[in-house]
Amino acid sequence: EVQLVESGGGLVQPGGSLKVSCIASGFTFSGSSVHWVRQASGKGLEWVGRTSSKANNYATASAASVRGRFTISRDDSKNTAFLQMNSLKTEDTAVYYCTSPMRDGKWYFDLWGRGTLVTVSS
């Protein structure tokens, strides 16, 4: 089955850290970028960042709102992408979606996971 499954969300205190994962199946994970998109309750979608494929040197990019605090990485041997979140703020509370075009050369988010909820609160 073609899918993305996020895990690792939970409750964390302000200033704390959390690492969420995204496991892919059903397509050639190594041949595609992986993106993270978040959505606060009742709010819109916000692009967080991405890791490119090996063919694109695993380049990463991130939104200004998380730059320097969040790090995106991947392990192609495990078909898994990661979002390491440090120095968390209450405004980082959101559902975090993993999404992918499923192959290089596509410039849209074709496959989405169900999301994992991250709550930053004391």
Added chain:
Amino acid sequence: QSALTQPASVSGSPGQSITISCTGTRSDIGTYNYVSWYQQHPGKAPKVMIYDVSSRPSGVSNRFSGSKSGNTASLTISGLQPEDEADYYCSSHTTTSTWVFGGGTKVTVL
């Protein structure tokens, strides 16, 4: 990178056509034909409805169409149906190799 600008809400009666606009800048929509549109029902993950401005993924109804002029993209839903009631988001690649979404438009079928 500021969010793309969409109307907060659009409504229409069954069978009617509605259009949602998405305004960006020369740094995103104005430079790239990589505009996509997503439908999101409550509690669900987004689903791509239009990609590369006007292309439709297999399985998406031909009642959905997209276009672009300058810095503004548009999504048109023709023959509006009750199941089209959802939130819709536009998205674009940017000149800084990031992506940006619109604020979202709530479509109501009257």
